[in-house]
Amino acid sequence: MTASHRYSDEERAALYRAIRERRDMRHFLPEPIASEIMQRLLEAAHAAPSVGYMQPWRFIRITDDIMRHDLAELVEEERQRTAEALGERSNEFLRLKVEGMRECPELWVVALTEQRQAYVFGRRTMPRMDLASASCAIQNLWLAARAEGIGMGWVSIFDPEAVAERLAMPAAAEPIAILCLGHVEAFYEGPMLAHEGWDERRSLETLIGENGWPTPTE
Amino acid sequence: MTASHRYSDEERAALYRAIRERRDMRHFLPEPIASEIMQRLLEAAHAAPSVGYMQPWRFIRITDDIMRHDLAELVEEERQRTAEALGERSNEFLRLKVEGMRECPELWVVALTEQRQAYVFGRRTMPRMDLASASCAIQNLWLAARAEGIGMGWVSIFDPEAVAERLAMPAAAEPIAILCLGHVEAFYEGPMLAHEGWDERRSLETLIGENGWPTPTE
Numbered sequence: 001m002t003a004s005h006r007y008s009d010e011e012r013a014a015l016y017r018a019i020r021e022r023r024d025m026r027h028f029l030p031e032p033i034a035s036e037i038m039q040r041l042l043e044a045a046h047a048a049p050s051v052g053y054m055q056p057w058r059f060i061r062i063t064d065d066i067m068r069h070d071l072a073e074l075v076e077e078e079r080q081r082t083a084e085a086l087g088e089r090s091n092e093f094l095r096l097k098v099e100g101m102r103e104c105p106e107l108w109v110v111a112l113t114e115q116r117q118a119y120v121f122g123r124r125t126m127p128r129m130d131l132a133s134a135s136c137a138i139q140n141l142w143l144a145a146r147a148e149g150i151g152m153g154w155v156s157i158f159d160p161e162a163v164a165e166r167l168a169m170p171a172a173a174e175p176i177a178i179l180c181l182g183h184v185e186a187f188y189e190g191p192m193l194a195h196e197g198w199d200e201r202r203s204l205e206t207l208i209g210e211n212g213w214p215t216p217t218e
Numbered sequence: 219m220t221a222s223h224r225y226s227d228e229e230r231a232a233l234y235r236a237i238r239e240r241r242d243m244r245h246f247l248p249e250p251i252a253s254e255i256m257q258r259l260l261e262a263a264h265a266a267p268s269v270g271y272m273q274p275w276r277f278i279r280i281t282d283d284i285m286r287h288d289l290a291e292l293v294e295e296e297r298q299r300t301a302e303a304l305g306e307r308s309n310e311f312l313r314l315k316v317e318g319m320r321e322c323p324e325l326w327v328v329a330l331t332e333q334r335q336a337y338v339f340g341r342r343t344m345p346r347m348d349l350a351s352a353s354c355a356i357q358n359l360w361l362a363a364r365a366e367g368i369g370m371g372w373v374s375i376f377d378p379e380a381v382a383e384r385l386a387m388p389a390a391a392e393p394i395a396i397l398c399l400g401h402v403e404a405f406y407e408g409p410m411l412a413h414e415g416w417d418e419r420r421s422l423e424t425l426i427g428e429n430g431w432p433t434p435t436e
Binding site: 006007014017019044048049054055061125129133143147148154168183194198202207213 | 224229238261264272273275278350353357360365366367375377378385391394430432
């Protein structure tokens with residue numbers, strides 16, 4: 001056995017703590033986030049892996065109040081359409097707080113680069129690996145935010161074409177996330193949608209198969 | 219200001235270390251990974267956020283040698299097709315080691331659940347948020363692996379339909395990753411594709427815009 005590359009017990013515990021305590025937050029305090037913290041979070045995102053090293057992520061900070069208002073309106077419109085599409089769970093859905101876009105001190109839109117067509121490596125048969133890479137970047141940012149004591153929520157309740165148009169994105173660019181960030185009174189103890197009874201945590205064993213599809217036991 | 223939820227300096231440093239030192243590995247040692255470590259890595263993945271709490275990830279461990287061989291063949295076929303599609307960079311691409319599927323002691327396929335159509339929350343206009351969620355799970359697993367001293371590579375050079383067929387997945391399921399895991403002689407100092415000159419790291423500033431699309435200065 002060669003030298004171990006394992007981190008110390010304390011370091012591993014810290015990483016697992018962030019993974020365990022990260023939450024999708026929808027409640028924020030108004031205090032601003034220090035710029036050096038925001039910078040560290042973005043650096044963490046940019047350290048993510050990307051297919052063919054394409055680094056497809058682009059970050060747009062929303063500081064214009066009218067633009068924030070318009071984005072919040074676009075999300076509200078889609079929230080209503082989602083409620084309609086949900087049918088019998090419509091009212092239950094409408095009672096949930098699904099975003100904190102008007103309160104959060106930092107509002108960011110993450111989008112995929114408009115130059116995606118040039119990248120074939122790892123994407124010929126799976127073009128959406130660009131989204132996969134950018135999602136890893138967002139997860140990095142999310143974990144770093146938790147360790148910094150900053151809450152984050154990923155809003156995906158919007159029409160991407162409408163958001164792209166509102167932000168005058170290049171034609172081939174694609175928004176994938178509206179991120180709300182801010183200090184929080186308290187992090188939720190568990191996922192909000194579990195707490196609210198929307199769905200339950202699956203047991204891990206039911207998600208794992210050996211040489212074939214997992215057979216759910218639930 | 220309310221009580222800080224910030225982690226200690228040591229804890230934050232540990233998280234940032236994992237984010238900075240995580241690599242897409244393609245070289246592995248034959249020693250097995252202890253089952254309790256694999257379990258921790260899968261638990262880390264399962265702690266990821268998911269749109270509408272759908273937990274779309276499914277994990278298939280490949281322990282059958284013939285199945286491993288067949289999957290490696292499917293990747294090799296797509297590697298050749300990617301090389302053809304790359305045109306003038308074909309030879310440069312073929313010189314790269316893009317996976318360690320035949321050496322790694324643990325080989326896993328990650329797929330999206332076949333029950334995706336039932337989930338509308340956060341997916342009505344952006345159905346690929348299932349892939350985004352599963353990518354966050356894989357990133358959790360990747361960071362946890364790095365802290366455990368385990369290398370991981372995400373292979374996306376395959377035809378998802380061919381892999382789904384080989385593993386007899388349900389019709390609506392979709393493989394998104396072949397993960398190679400194992401102990402390593404050494405972690406790469408930087409991204410392999412940067413080291414090999416395939417592409418360069420973009421400077422973070424060029425990826426950020428304020429109230430509009432970032433203007434590249436490179």
